[in-house]
Amino acid sequence: MPGGRLTDEDRRYIAAGLAEGxxxxxxxxxxxxxxSTIMREVTRNGGPDDYRADQAHKATRQRARRHKQAQPPPPPIPDSGHGRDPQAVQDxxxxxxxxxxxxxxxxxxARVLTCLYITDSGALTAAELVGRLRVSPASVSHAVAFLEQQGMLRRERxxxxxxxxxxxxDEIWLRSLLAALQMNSALAAASQRAAEILGPTTPAGARFESSxxxxxxxxxxxxxxxxxWRQSLAARSTEQQ
Incomplete structure (x- = not known):
């Protein structure tokens, strides 16, 4: 039924829908x-290319048996008084x-970044991340170090x-795009150089030139x-002043 657990029939329909594109x-x-329910179901069970209804149903039963053995539910995500639906936020x-x-x-x-992203303040201490995610301090420390290296978060006192x-x-994705732009520009320069070396009239050279x-x-x-994006952000900032 809509809103309940996915059934065998639901999973067969999902598999057929994916096959249909x-x-x-x-x-x-x-x-x-x-x-989000469909995305989570497919992602947990092989992804769009490898999703199989019977395997997904079997894996779900196995996960349900493991969950029965004892894990406490995750702590509710504070809604900061905004009246949000806790289940919708969790989903x-x-x-x-x-x-x-x-x-x-x-x-x-990914869990650490999402936890920060859905927080209104956009800021949490290590202890708060450990408490919300129910993982070890070492796991949070390693994740934070990686995200900081990628420019996806920063530390402050x-x-x-x-x-x-x-x-x-607000600039998290801007920094990600800048990093992608730098890599893209480096690849473009290397491809241009390869076309010159190999000769643009040769098959290999033409391939690099097209790239x-x-x-x-x-x-x-x-x-x-x-x-x-910068212009839009500046305009919004001016309107709020």
């Missing part, structure tokens, strides 16, 4: 389920974490104290998008 939102609409937290993992972020790092807290801001052209177009699109 439907997106999570469309499959969810037809099953009267949130797209989104899981689906957003799964999406970051699909994008290549290690799972613990808690006002009036000696503890540090970890902070994200360089595409990479340069992508780099320019990145730059335009970042400039538009």
């Amino acid at each position: 439907l997106g999570y939102a469309e499959i969810g609409r037809r099953l009267e389920r949130p797209a 989104f937290t899981e689906s957003f974490t799964a999406l970051l993992v699909q994008q290549g972020l290690p799972r613990m790092e 808690v006002p009036g104290g000696r503890r540090e807290r970890y902070v994200i801001d 360089a052209e595409l990479l340069l177009l992508v780099s320019e699109a990145y730059r335009q998008a970042m400039e538009q």
Whole structure:
């Protein structure tokens, strides 16, 4: 039934929808389920290319048996008095974490980043992350070190104290795009150089020349998008003053 646990029939429909090329939102609409539920189901059971209904149902039963053995439920996520639906927030937290993992972020790092991202302040101490995620301090420390190295968070001193807290801001994806732009530009330059060395009229040289052209177009699109974002951010800041 809509809103309850997925059934064998639901999973067969999901598998058929994926084979048909439907997106999570469309499959969810037809099953009267949130797209996040479909994404989480598929991500947990092999991804879009390897999802199998019978295997997914078997794996779900096995997970249910393991969960019965004793883990306490995760602590509720504070809603800061905004009247949010705790279950909806929890479902989104899981689906957003799964999406970051699909994008290549290690799972613990994805959990830490999501935990910070859904927090209104965008800032938590190590102890708060440990408490919310129910993981070891070492796990949080390693995840934070990785995210800081990638420019996805920064450290700051808690006002009036000696503890540090970890902070994200509105520019998290801008920094990620800048890193991608730098890599993209390096690849474009290398491809141009390869085309010169191999000869643009040769098959290998032509391949590199075509790659360089595409990479340069992508780099320019990145730059335009970042400039538009900066202008939009500046305009919003002016309106709020």
